[in-house]
Amino acid sequence: MAVKAELIPVSVKIEEEKVPGEIIYLFPGQGVQEVGMGKALYENSEIARTILNQLKPELLDAMFNGPRGDQPIDVLDDTANAQPAIVAVSLATYFAFFETNPSFMERRPFAFLGHSTGQVSAMGAARIVDIEIALRIAAERGRLMKEVGERGKNQGGMLALLGTTLEQAELLCLRANTSEVLGGKEGIWIANDNTIGQIVLSGRERHIGYAEDHAKEAGIIKVKRLPVFIAAHCPLMKEAQDRFAKYLDRIEFRRPTSAIILNTRAAATLDPGEIKTDLINGLTQGVRYRKALEEAQRNGATSFIEIGKGPLSGFVQKAIPDSMQFQITT
Numbered sequence: 001m002a003v004k005a006e007l008i009p010v011s012v013k014i015e016e017e018k019v020p021g022e023i024i025y026l027f028p029g030q031g032v033q034e035v036g037m038g039k040a041l042y043e044n045s046e047i048a049r050t051i052l053n054q055l056k057p058e059l060l061d062a063m064f065n066g067p068r069g070d071q072p073i074d075v076l077d078d079t080a081n082a083q084p085a086i087v088a089v090s091l092a093t094y095f096a097f098f099e100t101n102p103s104f105m106e107r108r109p110f111a112f113l114g115h116s117t118g119q120v121s122a123m124g125a126a127r128i129v130d131i132e133i134a135l136r137i138a139a140e141r142g143r144l145m146k147e148v149g150e151r152g153k154n155q156g157g158m159l160a161l162l163g164t165t166l167e168q169a170e171l172l173c174l175r176a177n178t179s180e181v182l183g184g185k186e187g188i189w190i191a192n193d194n195t196i197g198q199i200v201l202s203g204r205e206r207h208i209g210y211a212e213d214h215a216k217e218a219g220i221i222k223v224k225r226l227p228v229f230i231a232a233h234c235p236l237m238k239e240a241q242d243r244f245a246k247y248l249d250r251i252e253f254r255r256p257t258s259a260i261i262l263n264t265r266a267a268a269t270l271d272p273g274e275i276k277t278d279l280i281n282g283l284t285q286g287v288r289y290r291k292a293l294e295e296a297q298r299n300g301a302t303s304f305i306e307i308g309k310g311p312l313s314g315f316v317q318k319a320i321p322d323s324m325q326f327q328i329t330t
Contacts, residue, residue, distance in 0.1 A: 190202075
């Protein structure tokens with residue numbers, strides 16, 4: 001039986017023996033944003049304060065206190081705001097953890113693995129780019145995805161399928177993409193293969209609606225709309241991908257301190273070029289997170305440390321039930 005992840009406050013010193021074997025650090029993506037994020041870190045950690053102060057003041061205020069004035073109520077769910085906010089808080093949490101636990105800084109992990117936007121956090125943690133550059137990349141990625149994703153023909157959303165197999169999800173996409181009701185046009189794809197029993201679809205609004213209504217016919221137990229206003233990790237992001245690639249052309253990626261496990265290929269690598277390509281391709285290709293976790297297990301990872309209280313430890317529990325999971329909380 002899988003053991004639930006142990007919650008460890010960022011300010012608590014822990015014994016190294018408590019975290020056995022090879023470590024892999026996990027960084028969550030969009031969806032973990034919430035009012036109050038980063039506030040305690042800002043108030044109690046100097047290094048966290050330095051990192052968070054690199055965000056725009058109005059975004060920092062919305063993160064700590066919620067929307068004010070003429071800001072929309074869903075300001076933190078806006079992709080352009082959520083991505084830099086999540087990366088900043090993740091990196092602030094990661095480095096604040098080492099203020100209390102410096103021995104873990106010296107203990108080289110097997111790898112870093114982010115989920116979607118979380119790969120930018122992983123890059124900052126692995127020193128592929130400086131923290132300031134990581135935050136700029138997150139902001140540009142979010143801006144481009146919002147701009148392209150909310151434009152006319154690209155508008156869509158994302159749908160989580162719970163209690164499903166990859167084959168069932170593929171069948172549901174096939175039925176939607178060949179449906180006469182939808183004109184037989186392709187418009188929905190598998191965006192995230194997260195773990196056993198959880199897959200996320202991405203696509204045009206009408207196709208997402210069709211999948212939501214017909215999921216049970218494909219044997220899928222439950223569906224849930226995600227709080228995102230774009231169709232990420234699918235061909236509708238092609239323009240954003242092309243523009244993001246041009247943006248990253250100007251940025252040098254260094255060799256990471258430990259391997260990065262790629263989202264789109266689920267392979268561990270130290271090659272900066274492969275890491276940059278994966279980050280670019282991730283805008284239109286699916287996140288193979290279940291396969292990435294299996295890759296970590298094959299390479300001997302035994303302890304999975306999630307930075308922040310997100311869903312990734314739950315993914316690990318289902319995919320690798322005999323592993324140890326920890327969440328660094330704020």
